[in-house]
Amino acid sequence: MVAKSQLKLIKKLHQKKYRNENKLFFVEGIKVITDLLASGLKPFQLLATEEKIESFPQGSQVDKVAANDLKTISALKNPNGYFGVFHHPKNLGIDFEDWILALDAVQDPGNLGTIIRLCDWFGIAHLVCSNDTVDCFNPKVVQATMGSIARVNIHYLDLSNFLDDIDVPVLGAFMNGNSVYNESFRKPGVLLMGNEANGISTTLEALISKKISIPQFGNQTTESLNVAMATGILLNEIRRI
Amino acid sequence: MVAKSQLKLIKKLHQKKYRNENKLFFVEGIKVITDLLASGLKPFQLLATEEKIESFPQGSQVDKVAANDLKTISALKNPNGYFGVFHHPKNLGIDFEDWILALDAVQDPGNLGTIIRLCDWFGIAHLVCSNDTVDCFNPKVVQATMGSIARVNIHYLDLSNFLDDIDVPVLGAFMNGNSVYNESFRKPGVLLMGNEANGISTTLEALISKKISIPQFGNQTTESLNVAMATGILLNEIRRI
Structure with a gap:
């Protein structure tokens, strides 16, 4: 059985501050846990209720958790019996040879999760997020990524400094930009997507090569x-060349 | 104040059977109601709580509803004070000169709502749904369409008969089809998208011109x-020519 002190630590991982301090995050569900293990992500602790413990891949070290204790650490209304705490994936340094996706203050966890999944599908290795973008280790984001969180390098940074420093073209998605049908997306480059309600901020707009x-x-x-849909369509445009 | 008998009728519109019998559906929220009115959709009855009644466009005939009564007819956990019952939009006959989108048993209301919104964005006038696709007048679908439900002609029919009868090419979205990057999407044609879990059924697969x-x-x-994301990317491909 998992110790109370351990449960107390895990409970704190609902908060971004503790996730960052401990470089840990959690997911729930056997499919996503198995997928993260298969992607080589290092588990910190795997938990399952007694009747679920056998569903884990052979060789996994899984601790038993009481259903009542699981309730206290789960982010779900109805916990599914599987709980995995993982170390943050190690990020590779940003590769400026290919396209990079950048997000300015995307707020909705479902949108960020979908966008991470899209990066994985379209082979975009680096996702760069403004510091005020929703945390990628937020349980709702992780759940929405369907395991892709392990396969995309996600960087939080001052986007204004980042865009100012780099030498590659920055394309920004706007309502009134040039039609993508007339563009040829030669790599390298950065594709910048804006906030759900306000789009790209005026500070960043000044750093864009083309709308x-x-x-x-x-x-x-x-x-x-929606920003996730627009990102999917634009990543497809980037890759169709 | 709205009569109890009227509330009883409206309550029944949570069921597909009654929506179809009465050719009515409902939406909640001032933005979507205003949008449907602006699109020329005929209101059957507009309701608002006392403090919200003034937000309606001038000239609208709005009945007052008590907050408690609104709770009994709302599909939302926290009703927002605005409730519109509308007649079904009149469908135009299917136009075979342009692209048509067809759905095989799409089940998720959010997916169908997003797909209707995509048809509206990409100017796809006709959406053809298999009879076992989720009802487009389901409150969750209507809410997700953001008003686009008024601007797309949606037809429910036996998809197998429909595809068998028509003379235009049918492109089906599969995991193992030809890359869309090598296709030229000349209209007319039908784009067929499958069910979330099972894709396109084997019956319909036999009626497809190309995967x-x-x-x-x-x-x-x-x-x-996700099927809505794939639909967005494919409609963009169709229109980019």
Whole structure:
């Protein structure tokens, strides 16, 4: 059985501050835990309720947790019986030879999770996030990445300094930019996506080489595309060359 | 104040059967209601709590509803004070000159809502759904369309008969199809997307002219793209010509 002191530490991982201090995060569910293990991510502690413990891959060291204790550490309304605490993946240094995706203050955990999954699909190795982007180790983000969190290098930094320092073109997604259909996306470059409500901040706008847009064909009053959807369409454009 | 008998009718609109019998559906929130009114959709009844009634566009006929009564008809945990019952939009006959999007048993309301919004963005006038696709007037679908439900013609029909009868090419999205980067999407045509878990059924697979895929660049174990995301990327491919 897992010690109370251990549960107390794990409980603290709901907070970004403690996740960063301890370089740990947690996920729930056998599929995502197995996927992270298969991706080579180092487990700090694996927990399962008694009846679930056998579903773990052979050779995993899993501690038993009482259903009641699991409730106190889970981020889910109905815990599923599997809980994995992992060390943060080691980030490789940013590679400026390929496309890099950058996010300015993306706030919704589901959006960030989907975007990390898209980076994984389209082979974008480096995702650069402004410091005010939602934390990628937030349980909702991790859950939405479906294991891709282990395979994308995610960097939090001062985006304004970063964009100011680099030598590669920066394309920013705007409502009124040039049609992506007229662009040729030669690497290297940075694709910058903005906040859900406010788009790209004016500070960062000044550091952009070119504004691009996904053309709209329907009624002009249509809601703009969600940031995760727009990112998927633009990463596809980048890779189609 | 709205009559109890009226509330009883509205309450029934949570069920697909009654929505279809009465050709009515409901939405909640001032933004989406205003958007549907602006799109020319005919309101059956507009309701608001006393303090919210003034936010409606001038000239709208709005009935007052008590907060407690609103709770009994709302699909939201915390009703927002605005409730609109609308007549189903009138569908135009299917136009075979342009691209048509077809869905085989898409189940998730959020996915269908996003797909309807994508049709609106990319100017796809006709969305054809298998009879076992989630109902487009399901409150969660309507809410996710952000008003686009008024601007896309949505048809529920026997997809197998439909695809068998038509004369235009049918492209089906598969994991192992031809890369979309090698396709030229000349209209007319039908793009067929499959169920979230099972993809396109074998019955419909037999009626497809060509299988297409969005290439994957990352790790082979990556989860496949969500059906709404794949639809967005493919509609963008169709329109980029």
